[in-house]
Structures are given as C-alpha cells and as structure tokens.
Amino acid sequence: MGKIVLVCRLAARDMRRHLAQAAMLLLAVAAAAAVLTLGLALHGVTNQPYQQTRAATEGPDVVAYLKSPAQAAPLIHASGVSATAGPFPVAAAIVNFNGLTAGVEAEGRSEPPAAVDQPKLTAGSWVRPGGVVIERTFAEALGASVGDRITLNGQSYTVAGIAVSAAKPPFPNLCYGGGGGCHITLPGENPKNIGLMWTTEADALKLSPASNPVSDYVLDLKLSDPDQAQAFVYRYDIPGVNLPFATWQDIASSDALLIQDEQSVLTPGAVLLALLAIATVAVLVGSRLAEHTRRVGLLKAAGGTPGLVAATFLAENLVLAVLAGAAGLAGGWLAAPLLTSPGAALIGAPGAPSLTPPEIVGVMALALVVALASTLVPAIRAARTSTVRALADAARTPKRRGALIRISRRLPVPVLFGLRLAARRPRRSLLSAASIAVTVCGIVAVLAFHATVSQKFSANGGPGGSTGGLGNPVVSRDEQMLLVITVALVILASINAIFTAWATVVDARRPSAVMRALGASSRQVSGGLAAAQVLAALPGVILGVPAGIGLFAAVGGSGTAPPAVVGLVATVVGTLVAVAVLTTVPALVAARVPPPQVLQAEAG
Amino acid sequence: MTTGEMPRLRVAAGDRAWLEVHERNWTSRKGSVMNKMTHAGAWVLRARGLRKEHGREASLVRAVDGVDLDVARGETVAVMGPSGCGKSTLLYLLGGLDRPTAGEIWLAGQDMSRLSERRLARLRREAIGFVFQAFHLMDELTAVENVELPALLAGGSPRAARRRATELLEQVGLANRARFLPTQLSGGQRQRVAIARALVAGPQVVLADEPTGNLDSAATADVLRLFDGLHAAGQTLVIVTHDPRVAAAADRTISMRDGAFTNQTRSLDGITGSPGALSGREG
Numbered sequence: 001m002g003k004i005v006l007v008c009r010l011a012a013r014d015m016r017r018h019l020a021q022a023a024m025l026l027l028a029v030a031a032a033a034a035v036l037t038l039g040l041a042l043h044g045v046t047n048q049p050y051q052q053t054r055a056a057t058e059g060p061d062v063v064a065y066l067k068s069p070a071q072a073a074p075l076i077h078a079s080g081v082s083a084t085a086g087p088f089p090v091a092a093a094i095v096n097f098n099g100l101t102a103g104v105e106a107e108g109r110s111e112p113p114a115a116v117d118q119p120k121l122t123a124g125s126w127v128r129p130g131g132v133v134i135e136r137t138f139a140e141a142l143g144a145s146v147g148d149r150i151t152l153n154g155q156s157y158t159v160a161g162i163a164v165s166a167a168k169p170p171f172p173n174l175c176y177g178g179g180g181g182c183h184i185t186l187p188g189e190n191p192k193n194i195g196l197m198w199t200t201e202a203d204a205l206k207l208s209p210a211s212n213p214v215s216d217y218v219l220d221l222k223l224s225d226p227d228q229a230q231a232f233v234y235r236y237d238i239p240g241v242n243l244p245f246a247t248w249q250d251i252a253s254s255d256a257l258l259i260q261d262e263q264s265v266l267t268p269g270a271v272l273l274a275l276l277a278i279a280t281v282a283v284l285v286g287s288r289l290a291e292h293t294r295r296v297g298l299l300k301a302a303g304g305t306p307g308l309v310a311a312t313f314l315a316e317n318l319v320l321a322v323l324a325g326a327a328g329l330a331g332g333w334l335a336a337p338l339l340t341s342p343g344a345a346l347i348g349a350p351g352a353p354s355l356t357p358p359e360i361v362g363v364m365a366l367a368l369v370v371a372l373a374s375t376l377v378p379a380i381r382a383a384r385t386s387t388v389r390a391l392a393d394a395a396r397t398p399k400r401r402g403a404l405i406r407i408s409r410r411l412p413v414p415v416l417f418g419l420r421l422a423a424r425r426p427r428r429s430l431l432s433a434a435s436i437a438v439t440v441c442g443i444v445a446v447l448a449f450h451a452t453v454s455q456k457f458s459a460n461g462g463p464g465g466s467t468g469g470l471g472n473p474v475v476s477r478d479e480q481m482l483l484v485i486t487v488a489l490v491i492l493a494s495i496n497a498i499f500t501a502w503a504t505v506v507d508a509r510r511p512s513a514v515m516r517a518l519g520a521s522s523r524q525v526s527g528g529l530a531a532a533q534v535l536a537a538l539p540g541v542i543l544g545v546p547a548g549i550g551l552f553a554a555v556g557g558s559g560t561a562p563p564a565v566v567g568l569v570a571t572v573v574g575t576l577v578a579v580a581v582l583t584t585v586p587a588l589v590a591a592r593v594p595p596p597q598v599l600q601a602e603a604g
Numbered sequence: 605m606t607t608g609e610m611p612r613l614r615v616a617a618g619d620r621a622w623l624e625v626h627e628r629n630w631t632s633r634k635g636s637v638m639n640k641m642t643h644a645g646a647w648v649l650r651a652r653g654l655r656k657e658h659g660r661e662a663s664l665v666r667a668v669d670g671v672d673l674d675v676a677r678g679e680t681v682a683v684m685g686p687s688g689c690g691k692s693t694l695l696y697l698l699g700g701l702d703r704p705t706a707g708e709i710w711l712a713g714q715d716m717s718r719l720s721e722r723r724l725a726r727l728r729r730e731a732i733g734f735v736f737q738a739f740h741l742m743d744e745l746t747a748v749e750n751v752e753l754p755a756l757l758a759g760g761s762p763r764a765a766r767r768r769a770t771e772l773l774e775q776v777g778l779a780n781r782a783r784f785l786p787t788q789l790s791g792g793q794r795q796r797v798a799i800a801r802a803l804v805a806g807p808q809v810v811l812a813d814e815p816t817g818n819l820d821s822a823a824t825a826d827v828l829r830l831f832d833g834l835h836a837a838g839q840t841l842v843i844v845t846h847d848p849r850v851a852a853a854a855d856r857t858i859s860m861r862d863g864a865f866t867n868q869t870r871s872l873d874g875i876t877g878s879p880g881a882l883s884g885r886e887g
Contacts, residue, residue: 409756
C-alpha cells in the first residue's frame with residue numbers, strides 16, 4: 001500500500017511540476033482517442049433521425065416495386081399488413097435546371113396524403129398539377145427552391161415544395177444500397193446522378209411517352225409488427241415473380257451510406273493521429289530523461305526496487321493516458337453528432353452515438369498503447385540503470401556517426417552544426433522524421449482524395465462519385481472530415497516539432513555554448529539548431545509522400561488517382577519551411593542564453 | 605589574510621624542484637617581459653573600468669567591479685581568488701562571451717564593447733582561445749576532430765584544418781590518441797586536447813578557466829609543462845586558477861575578491877603592490 005501511495009505521490013508531484021508537458025501529452029493522446037471514437041461512434045448517428053423521419057412521415061415498413069398494379073393485390077391483403085398506399089406510378093425523367101442535368105425518379109402521388117409514406121414538407125406545399133415536390137438532398141444538389149421553374153423531359157413544372165421521406169434512400173444513393181436500386185431506366189445516365197421527385201399521378205403518367213408508358217409502380221406497406229419486415233419479404237419472395245422489396249431497415253442503412261465514407265476516413269485518421277501521438281509523447285519523455293535519471297538514482301539509493309522504479313516512471317504517463325482516453329471518448333462521443341449531422345435527407349436531431357463496451361475498451365487501449373509504446377523502453381532502461389551512474393546524473397553519451405561528421409566538415413557552419421546535432425541523437429531524429437512522415441502522409445492522402453474526386457467528376461457519367469456537376473453531399477462531408485483530421489495532424493505535428501526542437505535545444509546547450517566560445521556566432525548556432533530539425537524532417541517528408549499515396553489507395557480502393565505533382569512539391573517544400581519556421585523560435589531563444597551561464601554550470 | 609595581501613603559498617616538497625626550474629626560467633625572461641610591459645603598444649589585452657552586474661536593486665550583485673587590466677604580449681597572468689569572487693566572469697568578459705555592464709575591453713586593437721555579435725564571434729574565432737575546467741570537448745568527436753573544429757568554424761579548408769590539428773596534437777603529445785573519443789582519454793589528456801583546440805587558430809591570447817581544476821597531480825604537471833612551453837614560445841595567457849602551482853608559473857598574479865582586484869604580484873621576485881600601481885595606466 002505504501003508503495004502505491006509513493007508511486008501516486010511522485011506521479012502527482014511530477015505532473016504538477018511539469019504542467020505544460022502533462023497537458024501536451026493529454027492533448028496528443030486525447031486527439032487520437034477522440035478521432036477513433038468518432039470513427040467508431042458514427043454508425044449510430046443517423047439511427048435516431050431516421051426513426052424520427054419515419055415517424056413523422058408514416059414511413060413504410062416494406063416498399064414493394066411492382067411491374068404492374070395487378071401485382072399489388074396479394075400484398076395488400078397479405079397477413080400482417082396493417083395499411084397500404086399505392087401502387088403509385090414511377091416515371092423516368094431528365095430534369096434541367098440552372099444549367100444542370102440529372103436523372104429523376106418521378107413518383108406519381110395523389111394530392112390528399114396517403115395512409116403510408118407522407119413525405120414531410122420542409123418548404124412549400126404538396127404536389128399539384130404542374131407542381132412538383134423535390135426530395136431535399138436532391139433539391140440542395142440542384143440548387144432548386146420553392147417557386148423555381150424546372151423542366152422534366154422538356155415539360156415545364158414549378159417547384160411546389162421540398163420534402164423528406166423515409167421510404168427511399170436520399171440523393172446520391174437512390175440507386176444504391178439495400179433500400180435503393182433504380183427501378184427506372186435512364187439510358188446513359190449515371191446512377192449517382194438520379195434523384196427523387198413527387199408529382200401528381202397524372203403528371204407522372206404524362207412524363208412517359210405514349211410509346212413507352214409507365215411500367216414501374218411502388219407500393220408502400222405498413223405491417224402490424226414492423227420488426228417482421230424481413231420475414232414478410234422472405235415470405236413473398238416468390239420464385240419466378242421476383243418482386244424487389246425494401247425493408248425499413250434496408251432504407252435506414254442506405255441513409256447511413258451518407259456517413260459510411262466518413263468512417264472510412266476517420267479510422268485511418270485516428271491511426272495517423274495515434275502514431276503522431278506516440279512520437280510526441282516519446283519526444284516529451286526523452287527530453288526529460290536526464291531529470292528522470294537523477295530521480296531514478298535517488299529512488300534506488302533510498303531502497304527502491306527496479307520494479308518500483310519502472311512503476312514510478314510509467315505511472316504518470318499511464319494515468320495521463322487513461323485521462324486522455326476518457327477525454328477523447330467524451331469528446332468524440334459529443335462531437336459525432338455535431339460533425340455528422342444526418343444531412344438534408346432526414347429531419348430531427350441526431351441522436352447520441354452508440355458506443356459498445358468493446359469500442360470503449362478499444363479507445364482506452366489505444367490511449368494506453370500510445371503511452372506504453374513511448375515510455376516502456378525508457379522505464380525498463382531506468383529500472384536497469386546502476387544507482388551510482390544514475391546518481392552521478394551522467395549525461396547520455398551522444399552517438400557518434402563518423403561518416404556524417406566527415407561529410408559535415410565540408411559544409412557551411414550552420415549545416416555542419418545541424419548535421420552533427422541531428423546525428424548525436426538518432427532516436428530523436430527518427431521520431432521527428434516519423435512524425436513528419438505521418439503528417440505528410442495525411443496531407444498527401446487528402447491531396448490524393450481531391451485528385452480522385454476531380455478525376456471522377458471530370459469523367460462525366462463514369463462510375464463512382466460523379467454526380468454530373470451536381471454537388472455531392474457525400475464528397476463534401478468527406479472533405480469536412482479530411483479537413484478536421486488534417487488540421488488535427490498539422491496542429492499536433494507543429495506542437496511536436498516545437499517540442500522536438502526544444503528538446504534538441506536543451507540537449508545541445510553545452511555544444512552550442514562551446515561552439516560560441518570557439519567563435520561561432522549566435523546566428524550560426526541558431527541556424528544549426530534549426531538545420532538539425534530540418535535535416536531530421538527531410539527523410540520524413542520523402543517517406544510521407546509514397547506513404548500517403550499508398551494509404552489513400554488502401555482506403556479508397558481501386559480507381560484512386562495520384563495527387564498533382566505541384567501539390568506534392570508544395571507539400572514537401574511547405575513542410576520543410578514550416579519545420580524551419582517552427583523551430584526557429586526555440587533556436588533563437590537558445591542562442592540568446594549567454595554561453596558563460598551554461599559553461600559555468602557544466603563546470604560544476 | 606587581509607585585503608591587499610597575497611595568500612602565502614604552501615609548496616609541497618615534490619613541487620619545489622619544479623618551482624626552482626621556473627624561477628630560473630623567469631629570471632632569464634624577466635627582462636624581456638618587463639620591457640614589453642613598459643611599451644604601451646605591446647598590450648594585447650586591456651580592460652578599463654570593467655563592471656558586470658547581475659540582478660537589480662536589493663538583489664544587485666557586482667560580479668566584476670571596476671577592474672582595470674593590461675596584459676602584455678607574451679605575458680602570462682594568473683587571476684586568483686576565492687570561489688564566486690568573479691574570476692570566471694572576468695575571463696568570459698575578456699573573451700567576449702559576455703557583455704560588460706560598463707567599461708571597455710580592447711583586444712588586438714579593437715574595442716570589444718563596440719563590436720556587433722557577429723564581429724565579436726569573428727574575434728573569438730581569430731584572436732582568442734578558450735580552455736575550460738570541464739574541458740568542454742564534444743563527446744561524439746575524436747580528439748583530432750575536436751581540435752580542428754575552430755578552424756572549420758573559421759571557414760578554413762578541411763584538409764588544412766586537419767593538418768594543423770594533427771600538428772598541435774603532436775605538440776601536446778597526443779599524436780597517438782588523435783582518433784580517440786574524449787571518453788577514451790584521461791582527464792589530463794582531455795585537457796591537452798582542449799589546449800590544442802584553443803591554439804588551432806593561432807590566437808593572440810589564450811584564456812584558461814581553472815585548467816587544472818579537474819585534474820590529479822600528474823595531469824596537472826603535464827598541463828603546467830604545456831603552459832610553460834606556450835609561455836616560452838611567447839603565447840599570451842590569462843589563467844583563472846585556485847592552484848598556486850599555476851600561479852607560480854605566471855609572470856604576474858592578480859588577487860581578486862568581491863569582483864575587484866586587491867593585489868598584484870610579479871611572480872617569484874616578490875614585487876607586490878596595489879592594482880593601480882601595476883596596471884598599464886602607469887606603464
């Protein structure tokens with residue numbers, strides 16, 4: 001018990017003495033945990049809005065797609081069916097509005113509200129002769145609002161209203177997913193470029209030419225037990241007839257397609273942030289190694305066992321990791337609905353995201369892995385350090401890299417100093433390179449995403465993300481997610497760069513003072529300190545480019561496009577300039593310390 | 605001991621012979637050194653009204669308080685005094701590593717207090733060599749790489765820098781240790797490497813801060829022999845020390861207390877006097 005109290009007390013005191021570093025560790029780990037939480041929690045975000053929309057629109061439990069009205073009779077009278085609406089004719093049309101062209105599934109409806117599937121108007125009024133209602137995400141993509149004039153198959157209509165429905169997946173996934181599938185034929189039209197409209201039945205029938213009359217109908221069914229929707233579908237999946245059905249569960253999952261990509265962006269984003277957090281924490285721990293060594297000596301001299309020493313070393317960071325994991329969980333859980341609004345397809349507030357116990361354990365495990373990965377080795381090293389050596393507070397002997405020292409002799413003074421500084425602490429240089437590689441990897445993946453999107457958009461009518469010039473809500477949401485992750489990566493990497501520079505500055509206090517005593521100017525010394533960071537970052541930048549392209553190819557699947565060369569060059573140069581700028585401040589501060597202050601302290 | 609008195613040296617029997625040799629050397633060189641000192645143009649280093657303050661108001665500390673100093677070309681000056689009396693601060697001021705609060709320092713005809721940071725760094729590179737108590741060698745560099753460092757900082761060719769460093773290591777008796785890392789050398793060897801490094805740019809003055817402070821007797825003797833050789837070769841030396849053997853080898857010993865000079869003694873001939881009497885103002 002006494003040992004536990006001692007470990008806790010030492011950890012608490014140390015945290016209090018180094019609040020800024022503790023806060024930094026907390027921030028780094030919490031950011032990774034929050035993004036992972038977001039990725040895991042998103043799957044539940046649209047459930048509540050879908051249910052709210054379903055309730056508000058008398059959403060069907062099963063939607064049947066028929067080839068003739070006659071097929072409706074057995075379904076209308078089937079056991080378990082409590083209410084029906086339709087069958088409604090569905091016409092294929094081409095809409096032209098504001099220079100945009102898209103496919104339309106036009107559902108012919110009666111003017112009085114149906115018993116099942118009453119699309120909820122968010123603007124305007126319900127269908128009337130010559131007046132159509134547009135599904136809200138489709139209206140937003142078209143840029144159409146109530147009162148606008150649109151043409152359907154060359155005939156002019158007025159936008160009477162805008163509505164949401166729980167009976168069909170929203171644009172651009174009307175033809176995708178279990179609850180979708182285009183039931184109309186629009187030759188040459190990209191399936192991603194088809195939206196839903198409601199017209200009067202007469203207008204729907206009018207849209208089809210006499211030579212090719214309407215042959216698709218939709219029947220909305222309400223069941224006495226909605227949970228039996230799938231069983232109902234199996235029962236009526238008659239061989240030979242092959243009626244396509246969609247259950248409300250299918251439609252709900254198709255609505256969630258809107259955020260499916262976000263999850264595939266957030267999960268690798270969380271991994272990148274976790275890697276960056278490991279590098280950041282390792283730099284933080286490394287920068288305080290000398291101080292820890294002295295404490296280890298004192299503990300051992302007072303009779304502390306290697307186990308106690310290691311526990312003391314680990315306790316602080318593990319406690320911080322647990323706190324950061326909890327903060328990340330809370331932050332991600334709260335941010336999930338904010339960052340992933342259900343979109344225009346649904347009404348109602350997004351519900352609290354669901355997090356299962358295994359997911360909570362997963363996030364906490366990530367936080368602990370980050371802390372362990374960065375502190376376990378120093379903890380074991382501390383436990384093994386001899387008491388005498390630790391008490392002597394011997395500085396870690398820098399590494400010698402003979403080849404680099406020989407090369408540096410021919411270089412200008414700042415580069416000579418920088419190269420030698422980078423070489424004397426290879427682990428720190430490696431961590432610096434790794435954090436830059438992770439950041440560049442993230443940025444390049446974002447560039448690759450944009451390149452892929454623009455390629456697909458430019459290939460009009462091609463498969464994938466193209467919506468034929470219409471705004472794609474999936475893409476814009478992905479962009480928002482990528483922006484959030486990129487900003488988080490850049491902020492963490494910037495803080496990491498400053499900490500790495502500061503650790504180098506502290507470690508290089510004596511060599512810097514000696515260099516100045518030997519005749520180097522403060523500008524040459526600060527230039528050398530900044531050069532050390534840039535030189536360490538260089539391999540990270542070079543590695544980050546192919547890693548980013550590879551990451552996006554792995555996440556994005558086939559058909560991904562490489563980023564533009566200009567973007568890559570700007571990333572490489574911009575990153576190196578950013579590192580130089582970020583490390584200049586600590587380097588300048590260090591160069592202002594009068595050398596005697598350091599030289600006299602070292603003389604002891 | 606009262607202010608104005610030199611500490612009475614207690615010389616060990618083992619060092620007596622060495623001191624006697626020094627006395628003979630001094631006797632033979634005294635004339636020339638004194639001659640140099642009497643010519644104003646021969647001062648290589650001059651300080652006037654030098655003051656260095658730390659803190660302010662109630663916590664104001666005058667580490668160096670109104671020091672006047674003239675060091676002749678080829679002269680060896682030892683500065684002695686208790687710990688914290690401002691010896692090292694004075695040395696760093698003389699070496700341009702720190703800026704004085706007031707006063708002037710002239711080195712090689714240049715007023716150091718008026719030089720920009722860049723010019724000061726250049727002056728340190730070209731005209732000053734430092735030797736520290738803690739050696740301050742770069743642990744990851746071999747002996748020869750440490751010695752050549754100032755020459756590389758001065759922009760010299762790597763080949764010439766290496767050649768000069770090798771020559772100097774030969775002079776300090778460490779030619780066979782040129783590729784050893786500092787951790788593989790004894791304390792005395794490290795200090796000899798540091799002395800070679802201080803000499804690599806051919807400085808007008810070598811400033812040594814407790815050069816034997818971390819050394820045992822044998823290593824101290826090695827370093828003193830080296831300083832003796834430099835002295836004989838006409839190298840100007842200013843040495844801050846606690847070690848009476850080092851002071852005994854100097855042409856002039858200055859006592860310092862509370863940041864000010866309290867006494868000066870010409871070595872071994874017993875001439876003592878107030879700081880003013882022996883400073884260059886009269887010379």
